[in-house]
Amino acid sequence: MIRLAFRNLFQNKIRLVISVGGVALALLLILSLDAIFTGVERQVTAYIEHSGADVWVSQADVRNMHMASSSLPDSITRKVKYVPGVASVIPIHYLTNNVVAGDERNLAYIIGLPENAEFGGPWVISSGQNLPGDKGVILNRNIAEKSGIALGDEVEILGDEFKVTGFSEGTASLVNSVAFISMDDFEEMRGSYDTVSFLLVKVSDGESPEVVAARIETQVRDVTAQTRTDFATQERQVIKDMSTDLITIMNLIGFLIGLAVMALTVYTSTLSRRREYGMLKALGARNTDLYLTVLAQAILSVVLGFLFGLVITLLLTVVIPVFGSNLLLEVSSTSLLKVGSVSLVIAALSAMLPIRQIAGLDPVMVFRGR
Amino acid sequence: MTIIPQVQGETLQIAHITKRYGSGATEVTAVHDVSLTVSPGEVVLIMGPSGSGKTTLLSMLGALLKPTEGAIQLNGTTISALAENRLPDIRLKQFGFIFQDFNLLSALTALGNVAIVAELAGSKPGVARRKAASILTELGLGERLNFLPEKLSGGEKQRVAIARALVNDPALILADEPTANLDSKIGHEIMRLLRNIAKKQGRSVVIVSHDQRIKDIADRVLWLEDGEFKETVTMAVEREF
Numbered sequence: 001m002i003r004l005a006f007r008n009l010f011q012n013k014i015r016l017v018i019s020v021g022g023v024a025l026a027l028l029l030i031l032s033l034d035a036i037f038t039g040v041e042r043q044v045t046a047y048i049e050h051s052g053a054d055v056w057v058s059q060a061d062v063r064n065m066h067m068a069s070s071s072l073p074d075s076i077t078r079k080v081k082y083v084p085g086v087a088s089v090i091p092i093h094y095l096t097n098n099v100v101a102g103d104e105r106n107l108a109y110i111i112g113l114p115e116n117a118e119f120g121g122p123w124v125i126s127s128g129q130n131l132p133g134d135k136g137v138i139l140n141r142n143i144a145e146k147s148g149i150a151l152g153d154e155v156e157i158l159g160d161e162f163k164v165t166g167f168s169e170g171t172a173s174l175v176n177s178v179a180f181i182s183m184d185d186f187e188e189m190r191g192s193y194d195t196v197s198f199l200l201v202k203v204s205d206g207e208s209p210e211v212v213a214a215r216i217e218t219q220v221r222d223v224t225a226q227t228r229t230d231f232a233t234q235e236r237q238v239i240k241d242m243s244t245d246l247i248t249i250m251n252l253i254g255f256l257i258g259l260a261v262m263a264l265t266v267y268t269s270t271l272s273r274r275r276e277y278g279m280l281k282a283l284g285a286r287n288t289d290l291y292l293t294v295l296a297q298a299i300l301s302v303v304l305g306f307l308f309g310l311v312i313t314l315l316l317t318v319v320i321p322v323f324g325s326n327l328l329l330e331v332s333s334t335s336l337l338k339v340g341s342v343s344l345v346i347a348a349l350s351a352m353l354p355i356r357q358i359a360g361l362d363p364v365m366v367f368r369g370r
Numbered sequence: 371m372t373i374i375p376q377v378q379g380e381t382l383q384i385a386h387i388t389k390r391y392g393s394g395a396t397e398v399t400a401v402h403d404v405s406l407t408v409s410p411g412e413v414v415l416i417m418g419p420s421g422s423g424k425t426t427l428l429s430m431l432g433a434l435l436k437p438t439e440g441a442i443q444l445n446g447t448t449i450s451a452l453a454e455n456r457l458p459d460i461r462l463k464q465f466g467f468i469f470q471d472f473n474l475l476s477a478l479t480a481l482g483n484v485a486i487v488a489e490l491a492g493s494k495p496g497v498a499r500r501k502a503a504s505i506l507t508e509l510g511l512g513e514r515l516n517f518l519p520e521k522l523s524g525g526e527k528q529r530v531a532i533a534r535a536l537v538n539d540p541a542l543i544l545a546d547e548p549t550a551n552l553d554s555k556i557g558h559e560i561m562r563l564l565r566n567i568a569k570k571q572g573r574s575v576v577i578v579s580h581d582q583r584i585k586d587i588a589d590r591v592l593w594l595e596d597g598e599f600k601e602t603v604t605m606a607v608e609r610e611f
């Protein structure tokens with residue numbers, strides 16, 4: 001009967017193209033949107049993941065970086081340093097602002113780094129210095145290239161002039177990038193001499209970040225300490241919270257398009273074979289045999305649609321960066337699992353009406369005229 | 371329910387069956403008090419004008435329709451008394467059906483059309499395909515195994531249908547106007563083929579038709595009119611074809 005399902009499916013090429021193409025398009029909608037947001041999550045957490053810190057210390061109850069403001073007194077750095085298990089501490093400043101070059105304005109996460117910071121700075125440098133230096137700034141290479149900025153050029157941040165001293169890689173996202181300046185410049189610009197935003201903590205060899213983070217929270221007042229993994233998860237959660245509604249709506253649209261296309265094609269396919277199914281019933285096929293045929297046909301075309309949609313999405317993940325876009329698409333296993341389940345639900349639902357139709361067929365019809 | 375005494379060696383026995391459609395003012399008696407016994411290997415032709423009840427009778431013989439009254443027995447089993455859900459299996463394994471318009475599955479090859487029916491009856495795909503290939507070859511379609519129905523002539527299609535009717539070793543083959551869509555020479559040839567196989571394998575055949583030209587392949591011709599048998603013509607001579 002599976003052979004029959006297969007042959008039935010491939011007999012009408014136009015119907016096959018419509019159903020597989022329709023499902024592929026519908027699933028592509030879901031898959032690519034998921035991929036875009038997974039990519040955004042990766043981009044937004046890029047600095048956290050590459051900071052080199054095992055533990056992030058922030059103002060009490062500040063659990064993410066970009067959607068909150070953290071301010072810690074200067075003196076905390078010393079206190080955290082004395083917590084057992086802490087190997088080194090680097091304080092950083094952080095704010096979101098524009099990097100202005102002529103008419104070009106690029107939104108950036110601006111990080112203020114201490115002189116000679118061992119970690120917390122750019123992790124891949126394509127040219128120039130790996131630390132900003134006095135009145136210097138390290139920009140993302142892609143963004144800089146697009147705005148026509150070269151090494152040694154002047155840019156403006158919060159009204160102050162900075163000289164571009166280096167270009168970094170992997171620091172840009174769809175909407176912004178990371179720019180590094182020195183802590184002194186940051187403080188002068190902001191007038192914030194006795195506070196920092198976060199502390200980046202490296203733990204000693206053999207210590208677990210969880211344990212050290214918990215220790216910091218009990219020994220130092222008014223701070224929140226999270227492992228790098230937890231902090232990144234919180235950061236991704238911000239994106240998730242913002243994108244949930246949009247994703248839900250688009251998923252629903254994709255699901256409905258896929259269902260409509262499938263329901264229509266499976267229904268017309270079954271309708272056009274009414275007589276064949278009636279004949280099989282007359283010969284002695286049980287209803288369940290025929291239900292399985294219809295279901296197998298639906299599942300087959302949905303699986304083809306799924307594979308097709310997935311291939312296109314994967315192609316997009318490869319092709320889009322080639323065109324120099326900062327859009328990063330990443331297909332996650334969660335998304336695959338979700339779209340896989342959605343596909344099966346579509347197949348099952350689209351087979352329901354035709355199955356009812358077959359159940360109602362009277363096999364005596366084979367002896368009667370059409 | 372009419373109790374039929376078991377007669378050894380009789381394939382099909384129908385006793386006093388009546389079929390009425392509808393009720394009250396719109397009631398139609400399509401078949402009225404018909405009795406018939408078909409022996410193994412016997413070829414029976416039922417003829418009659420349109421509307422005489424041929425299709426209704428054949429549908430009841432094939433366990434597709436329950437008689438309003440009377441009993442139908444096949445090899446000792448009273449199929450007219452069986453529960454609805456037992457009937458598909460009986461049809462699959464005890465009956466072979468041949469239709470006026472062939473009714474092949476358009477997406478499957480000749481081989482696939484025959485094999486699928488064996489598979490439905492429980493054969494493994496490989497076994498089913500071997501069985502189908504051998505019957506089709508026996509029917510002269512060895513060169514057409516992988517042809518789709520659309521690539522076959524009418525006569526070839528009906529031979530595929532015969533192969534399909536034979537694949538599960540049925541006791542009884544039922545054919546409804548099997549030559550209606552064939553030219554007379556081919557139609558006659560195919561009916562002769564069916565007769566020969568039935569004789570060789572000891573299967574009973576009931577054909578419903580108004581094609582006068584196939585009378586000579588039947589052992590017995592029954593004339594149905596207004597739902598009743600009017601005369602019985604017995605072709606007593608056993609001819610060689």
Ligand SMILES: Nc1ncnc2c1ncn2[C@@H]1O[C@H](COP(=O)(O)OP(=O)(O)O)[C@@H](O)[C@H]1O
Nearest residue numbers: 391392398400419420421422423424425426427
């Ligand atoms: N499903 C049905 N409902 C009501 N009347 C029917 C039905 N099927 C057949 N009939 C009637 O029963 C009679 C016999 O029909 P049928 O068995 O088709 O005869 P034939 O096959 O000899 O032409 C006709 O009068 C026909 O109108």
Ligand SMILES: [Mg+2]
Nearest residue numbers: 367424425426
């Ligand atoms: Mg008829």
